[in-house]
Amino acid sequence: MKNCLRTNILSDKVVPERPVTTPQVPPPATVIEEAKRLAAWTAVDKHVLPEHKIIGIGSGSTVPYVVERIVAQGPEVNEGRIFIPTGFQSKELIISSKLQLGDVDQYPTIDVTIDGADEVDGDLNCIKGGGACHLREKVLAEAADTWVIVADYRKNSQLLGTNWKQGVPVEVAPFAFAKVLLNLQRLGSEKAALRMGKAKAGPIVTDNGNFVIDAPFPEEQMKDPYTLLARVKMLTGVVEVGLFCHMAKAAYFGNQDGSVTAKWHDGKVEQIASDVPSQ
Ligand SMILES: O=C[C@H](O)[C@H](O)[C@H](O)COP(=O)(O)O
Structure with a gap:
């Protein structure tokens, strides 16, 4: 086993490049x-x-x-x-x-x-x-x-929320999603909902292994995005809020x-x- 490893390390074999999953950018069609x-x-x-x-x-x-x-x-x-x-x-x-x-x-x-x-x-x-x-x-x-x-x-x-109606994306620790969902509804986002996968059964999972809740807030709250950001971020279980x-x-x-x-x-x-x- 040791020899085998050594041979591989010392060999001149060219390491093949990994397959590319992203196609070249096509010229804009629209x-x-x-x-x-x-x-x-x-x-x-x-x-x-x-x-x-x-x-x-x-x-x-x-x-x-x-x-x-x-x-x-x-x-x-x-x-x-x-x-x-x-x-x-x-x-x-x-x-x-x-x-x-x-x-x-x-x-x-x-x-x-x-x-x-x-x-x-x-x-x-x-x-x-x-x-x-x-x-x-x-x-x-x-x-x-x-x-x-x-x-x-x-x-x-x-004004944020004028064209983007889906709500403020909120990344949450999976085990805390139900509690955060209730918190968000009480904070004013009655229609806050867990984001579900399209070609997957169950919620989408972020690159960090978390869930996302989409929380639409009324215009009054969207007028002051910084205050809203601070309130949502304070909820325990929230990892990050999609308000920048x-x-x-x-x-x-x-x-x-x-x-x-x-x-x-x-x-x-x-x-x-x-x-x-x-x-
Ligand atoms: O999570 C995704 C990012 O915030 C994107 O930058 C944002 O959603 C815009 O994406 P698109 O250009 O595809 O609408």
Whole structure:
């Protein structure tokens, strides 16, 4: 047995690469996909600079375009960079793009993280977690010197909950879900419900082994997302809340007309005529 191990360790055999599960990003086929790509490419061009070496990659349908644009910066720029994922999807994107994978426990300070969102309000507060990734996303947002949101125009709103009706995603320890569900209902979310799998019997399970409750709150409570976040986070059994308040430096929204709206943390709003070629 010892000999066998030794032979393997010393052999010149080439280790086969693992199969890639993430396909190449196809060119955008719809106006919405085009808008996502515009937002992602603009944000990368403005915020992922050659001197940035530790880069957080978020989750969602806009993020493949972020990685595509980073790859286009070229192998010389990307050599020596480390990319930190917020979950399974972004980890696969990093691996299949042949970028160097790292984790936030090795690199707790990140130069810039770019992420998607379910809805963003006028103060850049966000609802996140439609894909159940918000725990890791918030860790990478907090770890980053600069946190930037990318999305299409449907996510750009004045009040959270206007377009995203599903509710605030709340990641919970599985054994505590029934108690937290009651807590959330008493807190004002009468329709709070455990998120169930689509092609799975039972609840969805996050990358961290937890459950997710979707908690829609009335407009009055959504007007003050920071207070709501603090109340929900205080419930024992809650692991993380999909409300991200006072965190983003900027949010980029791709529009139907091929322009990009950039909203900044200081309230400034910019319309950018994109030079990204449309299909
Ligand atoms: O948990 C998922 C993340 O917060 C996503 O960034 C968010 O749900 C947006 O995803 P999509 O771009 O697919 O709508």
